Amino acid sequence: MELKPKRFLILDDQLVLRKLISRQASFFSRFAVEIDEFSDPAEALRSIAEGGYHLVITDIGMPGMNGIDFIKNVARLGYQSALLIISGYDGKTLQTIADMSSALGIACTRFLAKPYSADAFVGMLNSIFNELERAAQPDPTDIERLLSRLGNDNYRLEFTPVVTLADRRLCGFHLAALVLEDDRRYPMEHLLRLLAGRRMASAVALETLVERIARLLLEVSRQTAFDECPVSVRIDEACLSADNVFDHCYSLLQQCGVLPRRIGFELADGLRRGADAVCFENIAKIRYLGFHLQAGDFGQGSLAVSNLFKFPFDQLNVPLETLRWMRVLQGEDAGALRLLRYFGLPQTAVCAGRIDDDDALTLAQAMGCVSGTGDVLGLAVPEGELVEVAREHWGSKSASDGGASAI
Structure with missing residues (x-):
């Protein structure tokens, strides 16, 4: 039975980093992956509002709407799947932001502190989808x-x-x-x-x-x-x-x-x-x-x-x-x-x-x-x-x- 592709949204204002994340996601062999890339948080939010994403990946330090405000707006749209924060901030700061995200209703929230390896990225994706499988609600019928x-x-x-x-x-x-x-x-x-x-x-x-x-x-x-x-x-x-x-x-x-x-x-x-x-x-x-x-x-x-x-x-x-x-x-x-x-x-x-x-x-x-x-x-x-x-x-x-x- 062929599984439907998983849809990822990647938000980062820096083109090189955005392409790097996209390439690292291609190493994820557990599912076929479809990726939408954005540099503008407002455009990303409009796409999220249309639905269908299994994972949103975002930076924190961005001009205009920063990553924290972006996450708040994502939660307001009712998005409840998974969020991966990738940033150069220290682990304690990223953990606090992840806790905020969870409190807003995005229960499966993870973070990676830069720099990180491609193996760590793929391992994080496995962890995220393991949790999503654990949390999925079975059909009572x-x-x-x-x-x-x-x-x-x-x-x-x-x-x-x-x-x-x-x-x-x-x-x-x-x-x-x-x-x-x-x-x-x-x-x-x-x-x-x-x-x-x-x-x-x-x-x-x-x-x-x-x-x-x-x-x-x-x-x-x-x-x-x-x-x-x-x-x-x-x-x-x-x-x-x-x-x-x-x-x-x-x-x-x-x-x-x-x-x-x-x-x-x-x-x-x-x-x-x-x-x-x-x-x-x-x-x-x-x-x-x-x-x-x-x-x-x-x-x-x-x-x-x-x-x-x-x-x-x-x-x-x-x-x-x-x-x-x-x-x-x-x-x-x-x-x-x-x-x-x-x-x-x-x-x-x-x-x-x-x-x-x-x-x-x-x-x-x-x-x-x-x-x-x-x-x-x-x-x-x-x-x-x-x-x-x-x-x-x-x-x-x-x-x-x-x-x-x-x-």
């Missing part, structure tokens, strides 16, 4: 088709490798998306939002996915030298609201001979003050049954505000956006997350997310993150290639090793 495909096993899974930052050692996988037979892809964030509107749908889907993952983990253990390969699965309040869902997951793992410690459940959002008691019961059961409990997207939304230190988390997943504002507040400090040890989390339990370029990797290491996920660390792995990827990293298990009853 898809739920019937989705549940039918789940019930008939007509889907496949995609996983993101979890890699140590120091030596690029593969240490597990994160369930990234579900893909239907017609190649329609549902990132886990979208899948959870879609299913949350139908009673018990989230629980049924979770049990179905855990059963599929258990079979994959069993195969990884049979064919590779790494018996402890863990997989993390994102969950939300709708998953937690179902009675006995984690008991059922536990039983499914037992049937496959897979130990529960090889599954980590990543709590994607916080629990409301009035959340059902079964939600808190299920969080306790996750730990009681031997699963791992992870905090997802630290610093983003209600989880960080209300629940981070209330629950017995084993791991903290920190997105790149949070690392950036932590750097603005504290500078690059490898001990920035040292407070976590007072709540039972060692520094080794901090995993950086959305590491899509070398600059992001450098920041994650500087802030003390031990492991991470993202395009620069490893691209998505289809479930059919999971065992092969694991074998490449961990080696094959010899026939003489035999098999254990619980892996």
Whole structure:
């Protein structure tokens, strides 16, 4: 299925820089790209008003209407897709302008400080479109088709490798998306939002996915030298609201001979003050049954505000956006997350997310993150290639090793 081209608008009053950005955008192979270039902010605004742009790229220091006023006017037009600011201003100033843009309603806002490399530019584009995919609202009418495909096993899974930052050692996988037979892809964030509107749908889907993952983990253990390969699965309040869902997951793992410690459940959002008691019961059961409990997207939304230190988390997943504002507040400090040890989390339990370029990797290491996920660390792995990827990293298990009853 051929994807429609992505439309970019580039605004810069300097012709050479504008052409340079245009050329760098041509290196972006993820999508075909159509580019409109402007030197006049007023003309750019008129074109934005007509609609259709997936990304607006702008300078800040321009004569006449400066970049800050341009961004304000872009927001007034109702543009809500993505904005990339490219400027020679310092990082703190650009972060402040990006925060202003987000507050105005352009949620996906990024910046690059000059000078930057072509690789950093392409990495930033990947980061932007990753976020746009995560934020896209699924069509509610898809739920019937989705549940039918789940019930008939007509889907496949995609996983993101979890890699140590120091030596690029593969240490597990994160369930990234579900893909239907017609190649329609549902990132886990979208899948959870879609299913949350139908009673018990989230629980049924979770049990179905855990059963599929258990079979994959069993195969990884049979064919590779790494018996402890863990997989993390994102969950939300709708998953937690179902009675006995984690008991059922536990039983499914037992049937496959897979130990529960090889599954980590990543709590994607916080629990409301009035959340059902079964939600808190299920969080306790996750730990009681031997699963791992992870905090997802630290610093983003209600989880960080209300629940981070209330629950017995084993791991903290920190997105790149949070690392950036932590750097603005504290500078690059490898001990920035040292407070976590007072709540039972060692520094080794901090995993950086959305590491899509070398600059992001450098920041994650500087802030003390031990492991991470993202395009620069490893691209998505289809479930059919999971065992092969694991074998490449961990080696094959010899026939003489035999098999254990619980892996």
